[in-house]
Every structure is written in C-alpha cells, then in structure tokens.
Amino acid sequence: xxxxxxxxxxxxxxxxGTLDLETRADVEAQIATDPDLAQRVHRWERQLGELNGxxxxxxxxxxxxxxxxxxxxxxxASSEPRSGRSPTDRGAGIVDLxxxxxxxxxxxxxxxxxxxxxxxxxxxxxxxxxxLPQPLRPRTVIQVVEKPVEVPTPRPAEFVxxxxxxxxxxxxxxxxxxxxxxxxxxxxGAEPQTGKSYELWLVSDRLGAPRSLGVVGSxxxxxxxxxxxxxxxxxxxxxxxVSLEPSGGSPTGxxxxxxxxxxxxxxxxxxxxxxxx
Amino acid sequence: xxxxQELLWLLAAVARGDQVAFxxxxxxxxxxxxxxxxxxxxxxxxxDEVMQDTYLRIWRSAATFDPRVAxxxxxxxxxxxxxxxxxxxxKSESSxxxxxxxxxxxxxxxxxxxxxxxxxxxxxxxxxxxxxxxDRRRMVLLAYYNGWSRxxxxxxxxxxxxxxxxxxxxxxxxxxxxLGDGD
Numbered sequence: 001x002x003x004x005x006x007x008x009x010x011x012x013x014x015x016x017g018t019l020d021l022e023t024r025a026d027v028e029a030q031i032a033t034d035p036d037l038a039q040r041v042h043r044w045e046r047q048l049g050e051l052n053g054x055x056x057x058x059x060x061x062x063x064x065x066x067x068x069x070x071x072x073x074x075x076x077a078s079s080e081p082r083s084g085r086s087p088t089d090r091g092a093g094i095v096d097l098x099x100x101x102x103x104x105x106x107x108x109x110x111x112x113x114x115x116x117x118x119x120x121x122x123x124x125x126x127x128x129x130x131x132l133p134q135p136l137r138p139r140t141v142i143q144v145v146e147k148p149v150e151v152p153t154p155r156p157a158e159f160v161x162x163x164x165x166x167x168x169x170x171x172x173x174x175x176x177x178x179x180x181x182x183x184x185x186x187x188x189g190a191e192p193q194t195g196k197s198y199e200l201w202l203v204s205d206r207l208g209a210p211r212s213l214g215v216v217g218s219x220x221x222x223x224x225x226x227x228x229x230x231x232x233x234x235x236x237x238x239x240x241x242v243s244l245e246p247s248g249g250s251p252t253g254x255x256x257x258x259x260x261x262x263x264x265x266x267x268x269x270x271x272x273x274x275x276x277x
Numbered sequence: 278x279x280x281x282q283e284l285l286w287l288l289a290a291v292a293r294g295d296q297v298a299f300x301x302x303x304x305x306x307x308x309x310x311x312x313x314x315x316x317x318x319x320x321x322x323x324x325d326e327v328m329q330d331t332y333l334r335i336w337r338s339a340a341t342f343d344p345r346v347a348x349x350x351x352x353x354x355x356x357x358x359x360x361x362x363x364x365x366x367x368k369s370e371s372s373x374x375x376x377x378x379x380x381x382x383x384x385x386x387x388x389x390x391x392x393x394x395x396x397x398x399x400x401x402x403x404x405x406x407x408x409x410x411x412d413r414r415r416m417v418l419l420a421y422y423n424g425w426s427r428x429x430x431x432x433x434x435x436x437x438x439x440x441x442x443x444x445x446x447x448x449x450x451x452x453x454x455x456l457g458d459g460d
C-alpha cells in the first residue's frame with residue numbers, strides 16, 4: 001500500500017515531468033478513478049504552474065492556427081468556419097457582442113418583442129480560404145434576388161438561425177451558406193401582410209446602424225447575397241431581425257416599422273466527449 | 278494576456294461552442310503555451326503539433342474545466358505540457374541518438390525580466406526553491422521547464438538514476454513542506 005508520501009511524490013513527479021512514458025500513462029489512468037491522486041496532481045499543477053509565469057512568450061507561426069482550424073473543420077472536434085483572418089480580427093467580435101446587445105436593446109425600444117432563440121448548425125468544412133471577406137466598405141451594395149427555389153438539401157457549409165417572437169412561433173428560418181456567400185430566408189409562421197413588406201436587418205455594433213439585407217419576398221424562399229462585403233466575425237455575431245415596413249421596404253434605409261422577429265446565430269455545441277484516436 | 282476572469286469568461290463561451298471566443302482564447306494564450314512547449318520540445322515542428330493537439334483538446338474539453346481546481350491558464354498550460362512531455366518521452370524512448378547535453382539551455386529561469394509581474398504565489402515558490410541545494414533546485418527547474426527525464430538528469434548531474442530519484446523525491450517533499458497545502 002503506497003503511503004501518502006509515495007502518492008504525493010508520484011503526483012509531483014508527474015507534474016514535474018520526470019516520469020517515463022509508461023509511468024505517466026499509469027498516473028493518468030489512476031487520476032481518472034482516484035480523486036485523492038487527482039487532487040494532489042491538481043495542487044502540484046497549481047503550485048509548480050506558477051513557474052510558467054517566468055516563461056517568455058513566443059509567438060507560434062500563423063500556420064498553427066490555420067492547422068487548428070483545418071482540423072476542427074475536418075471534424076476532429078466540431079466545425080469552424082475558415083475565415084482566413086487572424087484570430088485577433090475575429091476575436092474582436094466577442095467584446096462587441098455586449099455593446100451590440102446594448103445597442104440592440106435600444107433599437108428594440110421602437111419595435112416589437114425581442115425574443116431571440118436560435119438554433120444553429122455549423123458545419124463549415126467546405127469553407128475555403130479563397131472566399132475571404134473583402135474589406136468592409138462604407139456602403140454595401142445589396143443585391144436581392146427573389147425567386148422560388150427548391151427546398152435546399154442540407155449542406156455542410158451552413159449556419160441556421162430561427163427568427164421568432166416566442167419559442168413556439170418561429171417566423172423565419174435563415175440559412176447561411178458561407179460557401180456560396182448566400183443567405184436563404186425561409187418564411188415559416190410569418191403571414192404575408194397586404195400593403196406591407198418584411199425586411200431583414202443585420203444589427204452589429206461594428207456597423208453602427210442596422211444594415212438592410214433586403215426585403216423578404218412573398219414566396220416561401222428568398223435568396224439574398226448581401227454577405228460578400230461583410231466579415232464572417234460580423235455575420236457570426238450579429239443579431240438578425242425582421243421588421244414590418246411599407247410595401248417595397250423601408251423608405252429611409254433604416255428600420256421604420258416594428259421588429260417582429262429576431263434571432264442570433266450561434267454555433268451548435270461541439271461534439272462533447274469526442275476524443276482523439 | 279487577459280485577466281483570469283476574462284479567460285474564464287472565454288472558456289465558458291468556448292464550452293458552449295463559441296468559435297469566436299475560441300479564436301480570442303487562442304490569441305490570448307498562444308504565445309505563452311508555445312513558449313512552454315517549445316522549451317520542452319526544442320523543435321518547432323513538434324511544438325506546432327503539440328499546439329494543435331492542445332487547442333483541439335481545449336475546444337473539446339472546455340466544458341470539463343473546473344474553476345475550483347485551476348485557473349484557466351494553469352489548466353491550459355497543464356494540457357500543453359502533458360502533451361509535450363508525452364511526445365518528448367516518446368521521441369527519446371524511440372531514438373538512440375538522444376544526447377541530454379545537447380538539450381542544455383543556459384538559464385533555468387527563462388525570463389528574469391518578468392520579475393515585477395510575479396504573483397505572490399510565484400514569489401513564495403521561488404523562495405521555497407531557493408531553500409533547496411543548488412543542484413537540486415537546478416534539477417527541479419530543468420525538469421519543469423525543459424522536460425528532462427530522470428535519465429537525462431542522471432546524465433547531466435553524473436549520478437545514478439536511483440540517486441536522482443531520491444533527490445527528486447526529497448526535493449519535492451521539501452517543497453511541499455515549504456509551500457503547504459496551499460490555495
């Protein structure tokens with residue numbers, strides 16, 4: 001029977017790193033079933049881990065992040081859109097989220113209920129670096145094509161958001177196809193209203209005012225291609241809303257009617273429990 | 278480097294599958310983790326491999342992170358170090374041309390300039406380390422920073438492996454005594 005000192009010594013040497021491969025594997029197996037040993041390992045990790053404070057940071061090559069993204073996209077854990085931009089650029093969206101929500105709340109004041117609930121599928125393995133976002137331009141040309149289409153078959157490179165008033169009444173389903181840089185809007189519960197048009201907006205703090213993504217057609221499906229000029233970080237983090245506007249769309253360029261539906265794009269939880277072979 | 282609170286927040290977001298948060302977490306921590314694993318592996322190709330494995334693991338396991346057990350950076354570095362140590366052991370056990378002397382690095386304390394940023398816990402650890410005999414302190418630091426095995430330490434200090442084992446055991450017990458249960 002190992003003494004406490006033996007066990008602590010083993011935990012310490014495991015953390016210190018002096019054990020051979022076989023013993024390391026033994027310790028790892030024990031940690032999983034032995035809370036006392038796990039607790040000792042964690043304590044040593046905390047205490048010796050202070051030494052990392054003295055390690056000089058070294059920038060890894062940019063290719064490392066690309067490789068991580070590629071492996072995620074290849075399904076090793078979950079999927080990740082290839083934006084090709086540096087993590088710094090993409091990461092900036094996180095902070096913006098809070099500000100963006102505040103802005104969103106203020107926008108919502110003139111509008112109807114804000115109920116954001118969303119589902120998202122993320123499977124972006126087809127995303128390619130050659131589909132890089134163009135630099136954000138001051139004005140975006142929005143091209144809206146209204147035409148009925150076949151029910152799209154599920155594609156890997158899609159993000160989905162449900163725009164709804166309440167959990168039980170989804171109004172629109174947005175499908176983002178980053179591969180095609182397209183946005184497919186499917187009308188669900190939202191009934192066409194005579195003399196009025198539904199207009200889709202992208203709300204992002206990084207853009208300032210809500211950006212019109214076009215009038216939603218009266219058909220079940222509308223395809224819009226407004227995404228070329230927008231960074232994926234903005235698209236991913238934005239709030240999407242549908243307002244009721246005069247026929248043909250807002251006369252002012254900004255939303256004038258009540259926001260009826262809204263939602264945000266979030267990624268599905270990654271495959272928890274998936275492990276490396 | 279972000280504050281521990283910011284890293285906690287990011288990890289929580291990563292646990293929910295937030296890819297933007299993951300990118301930000303990577304940006305905030307990559308240089309520290311790379312610095313740690315490169316010292317152990319001393320080869321950029323291997324360090325790159327370990328970085329990839331580490332961040333994939335972080336992405337998958339963020340939900341299992343327990344803030345009562347570790348800070349985010351401690352947890353992440355532990356993942357990275359363990360990967361690096363496994364790899365460096367695998368390499369050294371499969372190759373015969375392993376020469377510990379070739380792995381010698383000039384300083385055991387990699388970045389003395391960071392001293393003013395030291396946490397209280399680090400100062401305490403360094404004080405405890407300074408109580409060790411010099412050889413034993415060097416041995417602990419070479420093991421932690423550079424990932425040296427008992428065998429490599431035995432070659433370096435020209436002592437039998439069993440002696441190294443005893444030294445390590447006593448040194449770590451002394452550290453434990455000095456540090457207390459901590460936290």
